Amino acid sequence: MAARSLTLTALAGLPLVGPGDDLAALIVAALRRNAISPEDGDILVIAQKVVSKAEGRLADLRSVTPSPRAVALAKEVGKDARVVEVILSESSEVVRHRAGVLVVAHRLGFVMANAGVDQSNVGGEEHVLLLPRDPDASAAALKAALDREFDAELGIVINDSFGRAWRNGVVGVALGAAGVPSLRDMIGEPDLFGRPLRVTTVAVADELAAAASLLMGQGAEGLPVVHVRGLVCDAPALPAAALLRPKHMDLFR
Amino acid sequence: MAARSLTLTALAGLPLVGPGDDLAALIVAALRRNAISPEDGDILVIAQKVVSKAEGRLADLRSVTPSPRAVALAKEVGKDARVVEVILSESSEVVRHRAGVLVVAHRLGFVMANAGVDQSNVGGEEHVLLLPRDPDASAAALKAALDREFDAELGIVINDSFGRAWRNGVVGVALGAAGVPSLRDMIGEPDLFGRPLRVTTVAVADELAAAASLLMGQGAEGLPVVHVRGLVCDAPALPAAALLRPKHMDLFR
Numbered sequence: 289m290a291a292r293s294l295t296l297t298a299l300a301g302l303p304l305v306g307p308g309d310d311l312a313a314l315i316v317a318a319l320r321r322n323a324i325s326p327e328d329g330d331i332l333v334i335a336q337k338v339v340s341k342a343e344g345r346l347a348d349l350r351s352v353t354p355s356p357r358a359v360a361l362a363k364e365v366g367k368d369a370r371v372v373e374v375i376l377s378e379s380s381e382v383v384r385h386r387a388g389v390l391v392v393a394h395r396l397g398f399v400m401a402n403a404g405v406d407q408s409n410v411g412g413e414e415h416v417l418l419l420p421r422d423p424d425a426s427a428a429a430l431k432a433a434l435d436r437e438f439d440a441e442l443g444i445v446i447n448d449s450f451g452r453a454w455r456n457g458v459v460g461v462a463l464g465a466a467g468v469p470s471l472r473d474m475i476g477e478p479d480l481f482g483r484p485l486r487v488t489t490v491a492v493a494d495e496l497a498a499a500a501s502l503l504m505g506q507g508a509e510g511l512p513v514v515h516v517r518g519l520v521c522d523a524p525a526l527p528a529a530a531l532l533r534p535k536h537m538d539l540f541r
Numbered sequence: 542m543a544a545r546s547l548t549l550t551a552l553a554g555l556p557l558v559g560p561g562d563d564l565a566a567l568i569v570a571a572l573r574r575n576a577i578s579p580e581d582g583d584i585l586v587i588a589q590k591v592v593s594k595a596e597g598r599l600a601d602l603r604s605v606t607p608s609p610r611a612v613a614l615a616k617e618v619g620k621d622a623r624v625v626e627v628i629l630s631e632s633s634e635v636v637r638h639r640a641g642v643l644v645v646a647h648r649l650g651f652v653m654a655n656a657g658v659d660q661s662n663v664g665g666e667e668h669v670l671l672l673p674r675d676p677d678a679s680a681a682a683l684k685a686a687l688d689r690e691f692d693a694e695l696g697i698v699i700n701d702s703f704g705r706a707w708r709n710g711v712v713g714v715a716l717g718a719a720g721v722p723s724l725r726d727m728i729g730e731p732d733l734f735g736r737p738l739r740v741t742t743v744a745v746a747d748e749l750a751a752a753a754s755l756l757m758g759q760g761a762e763g764l765p766v767v768h769v770r771g772l773v774c775d776a777p778a779l780p781a782a783a784l785l786r787p788k789h790m791d792l793f794r
Contacts, residue, residue, distance in 0.1 A: 292550070292551045292756050292764065293548060293549060293550040293551065293756070294548070294549045294550075294752075294755060294756055295546060295547070295548050295549075296546060296547045296548075296549075296752075297545070297546040297547075298545045298546065384792040384793070386792070389792070391792070398707075399706070399707035399708075449741065449743070452705065452706070452744075453652070453705070453706040453707075453791070453792075453793035453794075454651075454652035454706075454785070454786055454791055454793060454794065455652075455714075455744065455747065455784050455785065455786055456724055456742060456744065456783065456784050456785065456786050457724045457725075457742045457743055457744030457745075457747065457784060458741060458742065458743055458744060459743075459744050459747050459748050459751065460748060460751075461708075471709055471710045472710075488702065488711060489709060489710045489711065490702070490710055490711055490712075490754070491705075491708065491709065491710030491711060491712050492710075492755065494708065494710065494712050494751065495712050495713060495751040495752065495754055495755050496755065498712065498713075498747070498748040498751035498752060499547070499549075499748065499751060499752030499755065501743070501748055502547060502745065502748050502749065502752065502772060503545050503546070503547055511545065519755060530709065531708050531709050531710060532707070532708065532709065533707055533708055533709050538706070538707055539637040539639070539642070539644070539706075540637070540706035540707060540793050541706075541707065
């Protein structure tokens, strides 16, 4: 097998993104400034925060009246009851909670802390940022705009950082994807000795999300777009929703 | 912030590794053949399988007598009772099981399927491969040998692919590390608006493991070593054991 390599470049100079901004146009401009001309098979990993901001996914806490359930839960976990109200409104289920921790199933199926509701980097004490309404659709729209601009078949991953069961620390995870084999099924491919492999389905979009996260820097919004070149993968494209294990198949909630 | 980039190169031409092989010497030779001269801060991500093989971590199933517990559990999960016996001998706890699934806490603390006991790519129906006895120590020994050879301060990550709670597909995860900030603590670093970030500890070694996994290819042993250049991270080095959440802190077992 020949050597293969993967190059990830975090784009410099993307401006702060605000509600209503044309994110695809901002990314195109940043790619040009960074002298990157995307080609077929290249992938752009984009931080959830800038997608949510461009989509105006802000909630104003001053207009939130917490329900009795939110007030009670807020006391238990030690959070602002209005934020807990927003979290619950974004969630289908509280999976675990204790002081400082609120793990929920987001209405889209992500099991994650606080339903992704985020108070950092929003630029106002009284606002919180929500996940995009439909991250796979956001990725598909960005793909359509960028494919057209560069006359190429690109992949898009929208990533966020999630905590995990059993392991410390957060890692980059795919919330949305388009033009990318989010899951790559390798069940049945023979190993080097011809013995059929029993498993293995690889969460390619999550690995891309994690790889890009190494360059983005947590919390900062300075480097929210990472260009990836070199992924060799001819598996069919699947949205990031394919990464979600249905509850009835899940042993851990 | 300036553009930053990360380049990952999977080394071509590493021979099949067997018990007693000097893995560091094989990696040095492969780096030279690939015209890569590692420098300070470069990282090598090495697949667990080749580390385990070099360390001779094979169990011969013909010499395994399954206990009554292993026989009963093997029936429930639908596996070879001798393999289950080996899995139990590598584990401190069965976390979940059902037909086809056996999630345990490995004696080193990893919550994972089958304690990492692997029948693929071993080259004999009657042998299984175990995890390295102490992957952080394996990483430290490889680092010492490679640092000496290249007169540089390198990082080493030994990776494997794990399934996760809540999400489909496996991703690369760090089993062992040396010279790498496996966890990078970003609690308290201000965001762009000066608001202190509440969280965030990033599992850098897991993100490196996932990134390298994109090039390694599941199951195949052809590309088990990936060279990484460009990670900017001045956090202190921590072994991969730092990634393990102690059981009393874990909400999911």
